Amino acid sequence: MNWPTLIVRTALVVTLATLAVGCKKGNKNLTPIPGAGDAYAGSGTGAAGSMMQGDGLGSGDSLNGGNFPNGSDLSGGGYGLPNDPNRFAGKDETKLDTETVYFEFDRYTINASELPKVRRVAGILKSKSAALLRVEGHCDERGTEEYNRSLGERRALSIRDMLVEEGISPDRITTESWGEDRPAVDGNDESAHGKNRRGEFVLLQ
Amino acid sequence: MHSIIPRLNQGQALLTGKSRLQTVLCLSLFLMGLTLTQAAQELDIDRYRQGERVPIHISGFDSATIAPLVFDLEIQGFESTTKEKAVFELNASSSGDQWRVRLADAQGGASIFYRGYPGPAGRSQAHVIADEVVQAVFGTKGIAQSMIAFRGKSGGVWEIYVADYDGHRLSQVTRDQSHVAAPTWIPGKLGLYYTSYKVGSPNIVSHDLRSGQRTRITRNSGLNTSAAISPDGGKVAMILSKSGSPDLYVARQDGSGEVRLTQSREEEACPTWSKDGKTICFTSSARGGVRLFTIPASGGNPKRLTTGSVSGMITEPDWSPDGQWIAFTSMSGGVGYICVVSASGGQAEVLTQGEDPCWAPNSRNLVFMRQKKGRKTLSLLDVPTKHVKDILQTAAEQSQPSWAR
Numbered sequence: 001m002n003w004p005t006l007i008v009r010t011a012l013v014v015t016l017a018t019l020a021v022g023c024k025k026g027n028k029n030l031t032p033i034p035g036a037g038d039a040y041a042g043s044g045t046g047a048a049g050s051m052m053q054g055d056g057l058g059s060g061d062s063l064n065g066g067n068f069p070n071g072s073d074l075s076g077g078g079y080g081l082p083n084d085p086n087r088f089a090g091k092d093e094t095k096l097d098t099e100t101v102y103f104e105f106d107r108y109t110i111n112a113s114e115l116p117k118v119r120r121v122a123g124i125l126k127s128k129s130a131a132l133l134r135v136e137g138h139c140d141e142r143g144t145e146e147y148n149r150s151l152g153e154r155r156a157l158s159i160r161d162m163l164v165e166e167g168i169s170p171d172r173i174t175t176e177s178w179g180e181d182r183p184a185v186d187g188n189d190e191s192a193h194g195k196n197r198r199g200e201f202v203l204l205q
Numbered sequence: 206m207h208s209i210i211p212r213l214n215q216g217q218a219l220l221t222g223k224s225r226l227q228t229v230l231c232l233s234l235f236l237m238g239l240t241l242t243q244a245a246q247e248l249d250i251d252r253y254r255q256g257e258r259v260p261i262h263i264s265g266f267d268s269a270t271i272a273p274l275v276f277d278l279e280i281q282g283f284e285s286t287t288k289e290k291a292v293f294e295l296n297a298s299s300s301g302d303q304w305r306v307r308l309a310d311a312q313g314g315a316s317i318f319y320r321g322y323p324g325p326a327g328r329s330q331a332h333v334i335a336d337e338v339v340q341a342v343f344g345t346k347g348i349a350q351s352m353i354a355f356r357g358k359s360g361g362v363w364e365i366y367v368a369d370y371d372g373h374r375l376s377q378v379t380r381d382q383s384h385v386a387a388p389t390w391i392p393g394k395l396g397l398y399y400t401s402y403k404v405g406s407p408n409i410v411s412h413d414l415r416s417g418q419r420t421r422i423t424r425n426s427g428l429n430t431s432a433a434i435s436p437d438g439g440k441v442a443m444i445l446s447k448s449g450s451p452d453l454y455v456a457r458q459d460g461s462g463e464v465r466l467t468q469s470r471e472e473e474a475c476p477t478w479s480k481d482g483k484t485i486c487f488t489s490s491a492r493g494g495v496r497l498f499t500i501p502a503s504g505g506n507p508k509r510l511t512t513g514s515v516s517g518m519i520t521e522p523d524w525s526p527d528g529q530w531i532a533f534t535s536m537s538g539g540v541g542y543i544c545v546v547s548a549s550g551g552q553a554e555v556l557t558q559g560e561d562p563c564w565a566p567n568s569r570n571l572v573f574m575r576q577k578k579g580r581k582t583l584s585l586l587d588v589p590t591k592h593v594k595d596i597l598q599t600a601a602e603q604s605q606p607s608w609a610r
Contacts, residue, residue: 030449033425033426068414071378071380071417074403086405106495143495144534144536146561147475147495147521149386150431150488151490153427153428161449174427176407179386181363186579
């Protein structure tokens with residue numbers, strides 16, 4: 001490849017990339033998480049700014065060989081949101097093992113073969129009107145850790161979107177991504193990877 | 206083809222001028238007495254800025270000092286070798302309860318520095334000496350006294366840890382018996398941000414390591430992760446899924462005043478800040494492949510960061526503190542490669558196998574994760590020489606390193 005061609009191709013790729021990112025703004029079929037606005041202001045448990053003063057990281061800092069003070073409690077304070085994650089805590093949990101949805105590598109779209117599972121879960125939620133649902137998103141190990149955390153969330157949200165399309169209120173569903181941190185099975189072949197790229201359902205009652 | 210990997214600053218002649226020597230003096234915490242002699246001859250240091258390791262002969266140190274000293278120097282561009290092959294000679298001699306260290310031209314014998322140190326020797330003094338040798342030879346600040354944070358897995362649970370950059374002097378930061386991810390240092394402070402699963406959904410918390418005070422930065426359902434603090438400490442970039450898809454946000458350091466920067470249906474991940482705090486580099490799959498983009502921190506259009514012929518899933522960018530380079534991971538066929546590209550994009554260079562690179566404060570070394578026998582372990586890389594060393598493994602698995610800077 002000569003240089004002019006390379007430059008033209010590079011320019012084209014850059015242009016397409018910009019267009020592609022710029023055009024993906026449509027939020028059709030995306031279901032925002034209720035109450036997750038910017039309404040949490042003022043609910044902090046401490047002054048986050050306090051650590052910014054007078055405690056610079058100097059070359060004389062020592063780690064005290066493991067003698068850091070224990071981290072303060074994180075459980076207080078509440079969320080004050082309609083979709084407060086605490087609403088999903090403290091319930092009896094039933095994992096719907098047979099309905100686990102599997103994904104293609106690096107994809108978050110739900111295959112036709114997996115649709116009946118999602119519809120069955122929607123049916124369960126319709127028959128148990130007080131029940132809530134946690135959708136857990138997981139990945140195989142072939143991505144990087146934080147990218148997989150985003151991808152796992154995207155998968156869980158795809159399932160959530162489909163449940164909403166089936167008539168389930170988004171208020172009843174919470175998502176939780178574990179990325180590659182909790183594989184269903186060990187192993188580094190496609191058999192293991194395929195079992196690890198998944199969305200799991202946990203019924204909360 | 207010329208290597209594009211980071212080199213040391215050009216034009217810094219070895220030991221010319223008084224100010225350099227005064228700087229060395231100020232950095233010497235354990236300085237007791239010294240003799241300074243101008244190097245008799247100027248050594249051709251430029252060849253060692255191109256990726257060749259600097260041969261150094263180290264002698265006379267006791268067993269507690271020699272191992273960390275060799276580690277510190279070899280990960281910063283030196284190669285411990287015989288006196289015959291050496292360019293520099295680093296010799297220690299003991300005298301009563303103190304001991305003396307001389308750095309000299311190995312062949313000509315001229316002293317570069319000659320200092321007394323209080324006994325007994327050991328790991329922390331090895332770090333001081335190593336950084337003084339780096340300063341004297343390269344004119345740059347060493348990293349042997351720096352710290353890293355990471356997450357470690359023991360007994361099936363991930364917790365946050367802090368240690369010296371070589372993995373020694375470990376401190377456990379969290380004891381939540383829950384789950385944590387993505388620790389990152391607050392620039393210049395003894396404090397971290399990380400993702401905690403203890404609070405219902407994964408949310409970002411800040412943690413002052415001196416007081417133990419923890420503060421929730423986000424309070425949302427869904428995903429809240431991948432915090433990155435701006436170099437001035439004033440802002441946090443992060444990935445939140447509240448819109449219905451994981452997107453890039455920026456807020457003040459306490460989480461208030463957040464602004465959503467991306468609107469794609471696809472997932473964004475892994476933000477990192479430019480040196481001037483004006484630009485954020487991040488990962489997005491918004492056009493099919495998993496690629497790097499940059500975006501103004503105040504909002505605007507994402508722009509693709511080119512990586513030349515390096516392809517695969519491109520994630521985990523980390524902008525060097527000097528602003529010149531972006532290190533990242535390219536995953537291909539399930540194997541990760543540590544790569545570096547100019548911050549303006551171009552042809553990236555593949556350095557070694559591994560994932561999740563994070564720059565040291567010297568913009569020369571990286572700490573990264575690599576799998577060994579199916580376990581995640583941490584290693585250090587000297588980018589110009591591509592020399593790799595493992596840090597001390599103190600948990601069954603270790604990942605997501607962040608270098609204090």
